[in-house]
Amino acid sequence: MEIDGTTILPPTSLEASAGQMWAVTGPNGVGKSTLLRAVGGRRPLTSGRCLLVGEEVDLRRAVHRRVLAALVDPVPIARDLTVREQIGIVADSWFGRSAVATGRTSRILEELMLSGLANRFPHQVSAGQRQLFHLALVLVRPAEVVLLDEPERHLDDHHLDLVLRVVGERVRAGATFLVATHHRTVTSTCDRVLRLG
Amino acid sequence: MSDGDLGRSLASPAERVAAVHAWHAGRGLRATRRDHAFTGYVLVLLAFLYVLPVVLAAGRSGPSIHLAELQDHRWTSWAAAAVVWWVGQLLALRWGALLMRPFLLHVFTSTDLRPASFLRPLLRRRAVQAFVVVTAVMWTAVVAVSDARSGAGLLAQSLALAAALAGLAVSSWLCGQVWNPTSTLLGAVCAPAVLALPVVGPWGSGAIGFSSILLGLALGAGYWADRTVGGVDLRRLEGEVARAARATVHARTGMLVDALDQYLPEPRWGGVGLIGRDGRPRSLVVQGAVRAVRTPHRAAAGLVAVVAGSCLVMTGILVQPRGAGAVAWACGAVAAYLAAGWLSSTWWSLRDEIATAPILGPRGGGTVGRAVVWPGVALTAGAVLGAGLAVVVAWPVPVADLAGGGALTLVTVVLVLAARVMSATRTDLPVELLLPAMSPLGDLSGVRVVAWQLDGVLAVGAGTVLMTLAPSSVGSAALGLGVAVGCAVAAVRRSGAEVRALIPAWRGQGR
Structure with missing residues (x-):
């Protein structure tokens, strides 16, 4: 992938199957986030192909939006809604006002130890807690392919283990994770590692 | 959760959109009935203090427009309609009908819902609201500068004219955001030709004929916008929504200049530098x-x-x-x-x-x-x-x-x-x-x-x-x-x- 003649992502080949967790590593500027954006259909390729469930990735297609969840670029959040309300809205956007939505919201809050912060507003939580909140917004929705850019950001070892445990459960349930990271703990948890650069 | 399980547990699109809006409407900053009543009170007060004196003063100075003789000013009417269309389109480039809070749009675009399912209700609601407000403003202006107060028939004509112009303004506003930039430019160029139809067509008596054809064209454009709203470029809309949110914050804190700065174009063509080849700043x-x-x-x-x-x-x-x-x-x-x-x-x-x-x-x-x-x-x-x-x-x-x-x-x-x-x-x-x-x-x-x-x-x-x-x-x-x-x-x-x-x-x- 190139911009104005400058290569921002070198030729890369990767095939991830269901139930796999891939780590993408490499120095800054090598194209890790760009790769995630390309897989997520957020950045067009200048050459090559990126297939999702066997078809060229295209976020205009409902099936691709259903399959794919991503935390790559900053997520807009509502300042006047609590952590629980925002996660609840995401769950409701899939399951409507139902027991399934409520159950998934409560479960992800517990899994990421956010239950105690559920009634706080985003500005009332720390940077690490906000990162957990952003992860919860992605993990509360159903997805078969999940893209995470540096999920370890602002997290201590304990909370990082917590996140990796939740991700591990999703992987065992059949989801595919593609994680750009600089952290050895994350890399060691993954099934495969793709080194760029 | 397999795709089949997921399909069974998913709610219908309408339920999902309604659930999101219900959550959002229930947030702490929702306006109460008392808030709405206060807004109405202020509007009535403003109308009595500022609008009514202007209308009365304009009435005393004699009408500038005679509605019964509008057919004698066909091309002036055509020019006014074209300007209304262009203003609506220009406004949409900066503040369109589909703007919503960035978080809400992000939630919707992260789902498999068809864009039309969450954009069309918003488009229709905004269209009705804008039509009512613009008609009221236009009617006030028409009554102020015309002889509409001379009789019930003329008053009805003034209302028809105001509604037609408002309909045109609202439909161009809707189209300005729903269409892609090329179609918008094409619309701006072709609109004067299409709007010439009421001028060369059967005029009828007074403003009714002109207004009817104008309203028909406006309804057609509005219907087109409604049908094509599902094809909106969501990436572009996300950018517009984020920019509007930043501009709103600046405007609310009293810095209109900073709000307008959000709409400045991004610079490009940085190849020619401000520093010369000899390392010294250019003049x-x-x-x-x-x-x-x-x-x-x-x-x-x-x-x-x-x-x-x-x-x-x-x-x-x-x-x-x-x-x-x-x-x-x-x-x-x-x-x-x-x-x-x-x-x-x-x-x-x-x-x-x-x-x-x-x-x-x-x-x-x-x-x-x-x-x-x-x-x-x-x-x-x-x-x-x-x-x-x-x-x-x-x-x-x-x-x-x-x-x-x-x-x-x-x-x-x-x-x-x-x-x-x-x-x-x-x-x-x-x-x-x-x-x-x-x-x-x-x-x-x-x-x-x-x-x-x-x-x-x-x-x-x-x-x-x-x-x-x-x-x-x-x-x-x-x-x-x-x-x-x-x-x-x-x-x-x-x-x-x-x-x-x-x-x-x-x-x-x-x-």
């Missing part, structure tokens, strides 16, 4: 030109505006600096003021430098000087071009008129530059402006804050009107220069510097 004129070219569309619009504006100014002066000539002069000056902003990005540098602490020592005249050189050169060149064009069109022109007109055009350029400097040196909203300003019409502190936000364009408008009222060219020039000096002094005081202290600084820079 101020070249730097200004390079920065202007980095936003080519904006600079091109500025060039057109300054040439057209100065042409209008010169024409106004040559024709007769009263009546229509005065209007042309004032409009031309305002166009030149807008052009000064579009042609130069040095105003942002000036504002930034004024707002930050002078860590490299006290500021001299250099700060303002650096900001003024390029727009001064560009405006003067554009003014010479525009004024020359006006002279060519009006040729033959007596030498005395030529000299007087040229001098007054240049004074207008000086006034425009001074007003721009004053506007660019505006920093945070002074707290004292929020204090009550009692008058027989009530508290005018809100009007004062708006005037402060628009000080530059108001200074240009007021200065030009004063110039048109002067009995001689010399008097006009003196008045224009006086207002320009007033703007410059205000700018210097806003920057925190003493006017007297700047004089030696300028002298020092000249050596």
Whole structure:
């Protein structure tokens, strides 16, 4: 992938199957986030192909939006809604006002130890807690392919283990994770590692 | 969860959209019935205090438009309809009907819901709201300037005309955001041709025939927007929503300038640098030109505006600096003021430098000087071009008129530059402006804050009107220069510097 003649992502080949967790590593500027954006259909390729469930990735297609969840670029959040309300809205956007939505919201809050912060507003939580909140917004929705850019950001070892445990459960349930990271703990948890650069 | 399980547990699209809106509507900042009642009370109060006196005063001065004779002014009506269409489209480029909170749009676009399922209800709701408001405003204006109060039939015609124009404005507003940029441009070009249909078609009696056809066209365009809303470019919409959210925050804190800054185009073409190959900075004129070219569309619009504006100014002066000539002069000056902003990005540098602490020592005249050189050169060149064009069109022109007109055009350029400097040196909203300003019409502190936000364009408008009222060219020039000096002094005081202290600084820079 190139911009104005400058290569921002070198030729890369990767095939991830269901139930796999891939780590993408490499120095800054090598194209890790760009790769995630390309897989997520957020950045067009200048050459090559990126297939999702066997078809060229295209976020205009409902099936691709259903399959794919991503935390790559900053997520807009509502300042006047609590952590629980925002996660609840995401769950409701899939399951409507139902027991399934409520159950998934409560479960992800517990899994990421956010239950105690559920009634706080985003500005009332720390940077690490906000990162957990952003992860919860992605993990509360159903997805078969999940893209995470540096999920370890602002997290201590304990909370990082917590996140990796939740991700591990999703992987065992059949989801595919593609994680750009600089952290050895994350890399060691993954099934495969793709080194760029 | 497998796809089959997921499919069974997913709710219907309508339920999902309704659930999201229900969550969102239930947040803490939702307006209560009491809030809505207060808004209604304020609107009624405003209507009685401000709108009603204007309508009554306009009624006493005699009608400007006779609705029964509207068919005699077909092409004027056509021009008004075309302007309404263009205004709606232009507004949509900045503030469209599909704007929502960034979080909500992110939630919707992260689902597998079809865009139409969450955009169409919003589009329809906004269309109805906008239609009601614009119709009310248009009807008030039509009643004020026409003979609609002479009878029930004419009143009905005025309502039909207002509803048609409002429908046209709303449908162009909807289309302006739903269509892609190419279609929008095509719509802007083709609209006058389509709007000519009611002009050449069966007119009927009074305004009813014209309004009916216009309303039909508006409904057609609105229906088209409604059908195609599902094809909106969501990436573009996300950008517009994020930009509108940032602009709203600035506008609410009283900084209209910062809000408008959100709509500035991103610079490109950075290949030509501000530093020469020898490592030395290029001249101020070249730097200004390079920065202007980095936003080519904006600079091109500025060039057109300054040439057209100065042409209008010169024409106004040559024709007769009263009546229509005065209007042309004032409009031309305002166009030149807008052009000064579009042609130069040095105003942002000036504002930034004024707002930050002078860590490299006290500021001299250099700060303002650096900001003024390029727009001064560009405006003067554009003014010479525009004024020359006006002279060519009006040729033959007596030498005395030529000299007087040229001098007054240049004074207008000086006034425009001074007003721009004053506007660019505006920093945070002074707290004292929020204090009550009692008058027989009530508290005018809100009007004062708006005037402060628009000080530059108001200074240009007021200065030009004063110039048109002067009995001689010399008097006009003196008045224009006086207002320009007033703007410059205000700018210097806003920057925190003493006017007297700047004089030696300028002298020092000249050596």
